[in-house]
Amino acid sequence: MTSRFYRSPLAVTAAVLFGALPSSSIAAAPKECPPWLAADEPVVSQSMEQADINSGALGFQEIFDHGERLFVARFNTCDGAGRPESTGGGDKRAVPMFSEEGEPVTAAQVAKLRTSAPDSDACAGCHNQPEAGGAGDFVANVFVLAQTFDPVTLSVSPLRGNSRNTLGMHGAGPIEMLAREMTADLRAQFAALPAQAGTYTLTTKGVDFDVEIDSAKNVLEAEGIDHDLIIKPFHQAGKVVSLREFSNNAMNHHHGMQAEERFDLNPAKGFDPDHDGDGHLRELTIGDQTAISVWQAALATPTQVLPWRKEDREQIRYGEEVFSDIGCTSCHVPSMVLDSRDFVEPNPYNPPGTCNNQGALAGLCPDYSFDMTRLGDKPRLEKGPNDTAIVRAYTDLKRHNLCDDPGPGAIRWFCNEQLAQGRPDQDGKPGTEFFLTRKLWDVGNTAPYGHRGDVGTITEAILLHGGEGRASRDAFEARSTADQRALVAFLKTLRAEPGR
Numbered sequence: 001m002t003s004r005f006y007r008s009p010l011a012v013t014a015a016v017l018f019g020a021l022p023s024s025s026i027a028a029a030p031k032e033c034p035p036w037l038a039a040d041e042p043v044v045s046q047s048m049e050q051a052d053i054n055s056g057a058l059g060f061q062e063i064f065d066h067g068e069r070l071f072v073a074r075f076n077t078c079d080g081a082g083r084p085e086s087t088g089g090g091d092k093r094a095v096p097m098f099s100e101e102g103e104p105v106t107a108a109q110v111a112k113l114r115t116s117a118p119d120s121d122a123c124a125g126c127h128n129q130p131e132a133g134g135a136g137d138f139v140a141n142v143f144v145l146a147q148t149f150d151p152v153t154l155s156v157s158p159l160r161g162n163s164r165n166t167l168g169m170h171g172a173g174p175i176e177m178l179a180r181e182m183t184a185d186l187r188a189q190f191a192a193l194p195a196q197a198g199t200y201t202l203t204t205k206g207v208d209f210d211v212e213i214d215s216a217k218n219v220l221e222a223e224g225i226d227h228d229l230i231i232k233p234f235h236q237a238g239k240v241v242s243l244r245e246f247s248n249n250a251m252n253h254h255h256g257m258q259a260e261e262r263f264d265l266n267p268a269k270g271f272d273p274d275h276d277g278d279g280h281l282r283e284l285t286i287g288d289q290t291a292i293s294v295w296q297a298a299l300a301t302p303t304q305v306l307p308w309r310k311e312d313r314e315q316i317r318y319g320e321e322v323f324s325d326i327g328c329t330s331c332h333v334p335s336m337v338l339d340s341r342d343f344v345e346p347n348p349y350n351p352p353g354t355c356n357n358q359g360a361l362a363g364l365c366p367d368y369s370f371d372m373t374r375l376g377d378k379p380r381l382e383k384g385p386n387d388t389a390i391v392r393a394y395t396d397l398k399r400h401n402l403c404d405d406p407g408p409g410a411i412r413w414f415c416n417e418q419l420a421q422g423r424p425d426q427d428g429k430p431g432t433e434f435f436l437t438r439k440l441w442d443v444g445n446t447a448p449y450g451h452r453g454d455v456g457t458i459t460e461a462i463l464l465h466g467g468e469g470r471a472s473r474d475a476f477e478a479r480s481t482a483d484q485r486a487l488v489a490f491l492k493t494l495r496a497e498p499g500r
């Protein structure tokens, strides 16, 4: 057991209530190794306190740099890596002797396992193209939901996990804010509906969501969104509200690093300061999780990179027209307007266990915000008129079903999943066929493609669209090779190009 100093949540609250802290308190309690590893040291030796973020004692750059440090750190035992007594879903477990399949598991396998995880040392171990925070190769796929198995699973079978490819977070700040504005819109329209059974169309930023309600205004069916009408822009199946919620989950899942807001300070986890039983307290402070969220939100915004030659540029302009003419833009909406340029942390729609300024966490994480058009890596979010911003992400942030019956012998890659992801209380019937319209603003340099990352070319990814995408896919197939080339050339100009 370590003898780590544990600052109580009360001390944090007091610091928030009583304003700026003396500068000597800017550094949170330093981390240290347990006595038997005293010759070594943690990778991130200092946490960040939320009170120092809110008081202004820490500037944007310091918060950003700390977020990056946490994202690229290859966490070790002294940091608190590992979760012997908790699953990757965050539930308490006994130290397993046998796998789900009944095979013996060794202590080493419980410490690190490619399927049920901890499966890596650093976030950047998977998210690294073209830089930390970006997308990943097929080899970095995650077996999503395998982490929830208790005992662990040794199998990569689709019955034990959905193999998903690593996405990039360039532009993720604008995406989270877009989802937040759309959710507020949808909920306001829902509140104004009459208590009369029927199907109503709610519309936000030009995207329609059909919602069926009963006479008590219970949602019976919701098209492309969960029944709680919260747009969840993260996970390819659209299941997570914010960068912060994702980061809390990922830290526990992939590294066995536990965010205090999700565990130590969470009544649902019994305020257990060492839920994972590894002897480490305060592995990730509220301030740490603000920093890693802010860093991801402030990564470079993807951009269009046009070639020099005039005839090449003309081909690309023509390809963009074809993309629109054949209906791709009905889902891959080229641009949306953000009413506010600010990224505001935390997200008020976060579920319990992730800071949202409600319940047990009320007062512990007051808002921290920054203007995405003025701070963060370049290229930054594009300004629009009247303090708005323009998000050119090529998505409607809505879930669609691209499955249909493509006929005998066809390989249905986009319809491969067997485990439903999500909570029935939010989703009604979570399905395995539904995916968010994939953002295309970085498609030019984030191969491989498709949710499983098993598609090598953009053309194959297009030809695999069935179901709701069938008509525009067939229209693509019917076009001349020159038209198809122009469309693909256009998509290849959309790239994550940090520093450009």
Ligand code: HEC
Pocket: 071, 119, 120, 121, 122, 123, 124, 125, 126, 127, 140, 141, 142, 144, 164, 165, 166, 167, 168, 169, 172, 233, 234, 235, 236, 237, 243, 246, 247, 250, 251, 254, 292, 296
């Ligand atoms: C083992 C590889 C791996 C590691 C390690 C990893 N990720 Fe991921 N990440 C993925 C995959 C795969 C996805 C896509 C998941 C899906 O669609 O279900 C993803 C998705 C995300 C997303 C959502 C992106 C979007 O647009 O939907 C965020 C945010 C994220 N990761 C943050 C993190 C953070 C923070 C860490 C470290 C604490 C981390 N990831 C560690 C593989 C990884």
Ligand code: HEC
Pocket: 323, 326, 327, 328, 329, 330, 331, 332, 400, 402, 414, 435, 436, 437, 438, 439, 443, 446, 448, 449, 450, 451, 452, 458, 461, 462, 465, 468, 469, 472, 473, 476
């Ligand atoms: C009905 C909505 C819809 C329409 C119409 C549609 N798409 Fe998609 N698109 C999606 C969804 C959903 C995905 C995610 C598929 C998956 O991985 O399961 C996707 C994925 C893609 C991808 C893969 C991107 C990546 O990074 O993996 C490309 C490329 C793409 N679409 C291009 C197109 C083109 C070109 C058209 C027009 C011919 C089109 N789409 C029409 C919904 C749509």
